[in-house]
Amino acid sequence: MNKRVSMLFTIAAVAVMGATLFGSTYTQTQIAGQSLDSSKMDVNVFDQIRSMGGLQLVMPQAFAEVDCGALENSGRKVVEFNLEGYSVELPIMGGKTFNAMTFSGQIPGPTLRVTQGDVVKMTLSIPDWEVTGHGNDMHASQMSASYFESVNPGEISQYCYIAESAGIFKYHCSGVKLIGMDQHVLSGMYGIAIVDPIDGYKKLMVEKTAVSNGKVSMDRQFYDADALEFQLQYNQLYLTPEGNYDAGAMFQHHNTATVVNGMQFGYVPNMAHNLLVKGDVNKNIFVAQPWNGLEHKQYQSQLLFVENDQHVRLFVENQGNEPVFFHIVGEILDRVTQGNRVQSAATETWLLGGSQGMIVDLVFDEPGAYAAVNHDYAAIYTGAATVFVAGDPFNLNPVLVEKGVIPAPVASYAYALGNPSDAVPPMGKNSIAHPAINIHGLYTDDVASEMQASGDYVALWEVIPVVAEILTS
Numbered sequence: 001m002n003k004r005v006s007m008l009f010t011i012a013a014v015a016v017m018g019a020t021l022f023g024s025t026y027t028q029t030q031i032a033g034q035s036l037d038s039s040k041m042d043v044n045v046f047d048q049i050r051s052m053g054g055l056q057l058v059m060p061q062a063f064a065e066v067d068c069g070a071l072e073n074s075g076r077k078v079v080e081f082n083l084e085g086y087s088v089e090l091p092i093m094g095g096k097t098f099n100a101m102t103f104s105g106q107i108p109g110p111t112l113r114v115t116q117g118d119v120v121k122m123t124l125s126i127p128d129w130e131v132t133g134h135g136n137d138m139h140a141s142q143m144s145a146s147y148f149e150s151v152n153p154g155e156i157s158q159y160c161y162i163a164e165s166a167g168i169f170k171y172h173c174s175g176v177k178l179i180g181m182d183q184h185v186l187s188g189m190y191g192i193a194i195v196d197p198i199d200g201y202k203k204l205m206v207e208k209t210a211v212s213n214g215k216v217s218m219d220r221q222f223y224d225a226d227a228l229e230f231q232l233q234y235n236q237l238y239l240t241p242e243g244n245y246d247a248g249a250m251f252q253h254h255n256t257a258t259v260v261n262g263m264q265f266g267y268v269p270n271m272a273h274n275l276l277v278k279g280d281v282n283k284n285i286f287v288a289q290p291w292n293g294l295e296h297k298q299y300q301s302q303l304l305f306v307e308n309d310q311h312v313r314l315f316v317e318n319q320g321n322e323p324v325f326f327h328i329v330g331e332i333l334d335r336v337t338q339g340n341r342v343q344s345a346a347t348e349t350w351l352l353g354g355s356q357g358m359i360v361d362l363v364f365d366e367p368g369a370y371a372a373v374n375h376d377y378a379a380i381y382t383g384a385a386t387v388f389v390a391g392d393p394f395n396l397n398p399v400l401v402e403k404g405v406i407p408a409p410v411a412s413y414a415y416a417l418g419n420p421s422d423a424v425p426p427m428g429k430n431s432i433a434h435p436a437i438n439i440h441g442l443y444t445d446d447v448a449s450e451m452q453a454s455g456d457y458v459a460l461w462e463v464i465p466v467v468a469e470i471l472t473s
């Protein structure tokens with residue numbers, strides 16, 4: 001397994017050029033994608049890349065064992081991961097829609113969570129009505145992306161691998177034999193796999209100081225490995241005014257939006273929060289409240305609620321083309337882990353390059369509202385602002401109890417409103433269950449309806465009017 005056998009690479013085309021040279025977007029050409037014969041150098045290579053819509057690598061051998069039959073009988077736990085690849089229209093900020101490409105009708109795609117050593121059985125199916133083929137490349141695996149190639153409309157394909165390394169890993173569409181991969185990924189075909197360490201996560205140590213008899217000394221505090229967990233995936237959109245993928249803008253790094261879990265400003269206050277804090281749905285408690293209003297249903301922005309003095313674990317992935325300078329205004333990142341190795345402790349900001357992830361462990365000491373940002377001002381102002389609310393900073397407990405919304409004071413507002421479903425990963429080895437989860441995310445209406453029908457989630461657009469009536473009565 002994972003043997004890097006000596007092999008010949010036939011690299012048909014290895015060049016990247018600005019789309020200003022290419023002009024058009026990819027969808028049309030990638031469907032009939034053809035390989036480039038680099039031996040014929042009497043033609044213009046870049047014209048050929050342009051005509052076939054991108055790059056194609058031809059690699060004759062895979063790196064690792066991918067035969068499901070052998071791995072399924074290896075004595076390891078087998079975890080099935082089923083994705084459906086298809087294109088849909090989804091909303092963007094400002095009331096428009098864009099032509100999105102999705103895994104299973106949501107952006108990001110569903111999160112896979114396994115334990116180190118498990119076998120992942122990945123199945124990708126493409127409906128027969130889909131306009132293009134799709135692929136899948138999981139960075140948690142160690143196999144050549146070209147092994148899987150593309151799955152055409154009406155087809156199903158599968159591969160297996162052992163999740164050998166713990167950590168957080170991107171997965172993404174690999175395009176059609178790699179052609180158009182940028183369009184597919186930047187239009188929404190990405191997600192993460194969380195591979196929990198086989199021995200579980202480590203307890204968290206936070207360095208504090210204390211005063212005793214006029215002397216200041218170290219006062220280390222330890223938190224159990226179990227934590228309340230969130231997932232945050234950063235990306236950009238590159239769109240024409242009509243909502244199509246704009247390759248020219250991508251090549252020039254001129255993004256039209258910065259998104260966290262697929263949405264700009266998806267985790268800022270909404271009208272329900274205005275009501276709770278200001279007593280008025282129209283009195284904003286935050287400067288930007290773009291997804292504001294119950295009619296937005298699953299797209300209405302939601303806050304992230306945590307308790308004070310609680311171990312919080314964030315799975316952060318940079319899915320995009322720009323760096324992420326991850327910072328939480330008013331907090332210190334108590335521990336940063338990559339690949340099950342601690343990289344830093346008590347750090348203010350941590351840098352993630354493209355296709356890089358990390359696990360941030362921290363404790364919110366004081367009640368308050370904390371903005372997690374990409375500390376690149378252009379990113380903040382185009383969407384990368386996410387608000388955590390720790391404890392009860394607005395002193396709402398007495399009002400909510402008196403009005404009968406909650407029976408007793410709560411340690412976080414998650415007990416009343418839940419946390420947004422797209423920011424909550426599946427339960428893992430050391431997860432604390434969220435008190436409640438509301439339906440929030442860049443989902444199709446079908447996906448949101450299925451979630452509501454399951455009864456496992458709070459549909460806030462139905463609950464809030466009831467709460468509002470109680471509060472104003």
Ligand SMILES: [Cu+2]
Nearest residue numbers: 134135173184
């Ligand atoms: Cu695709």
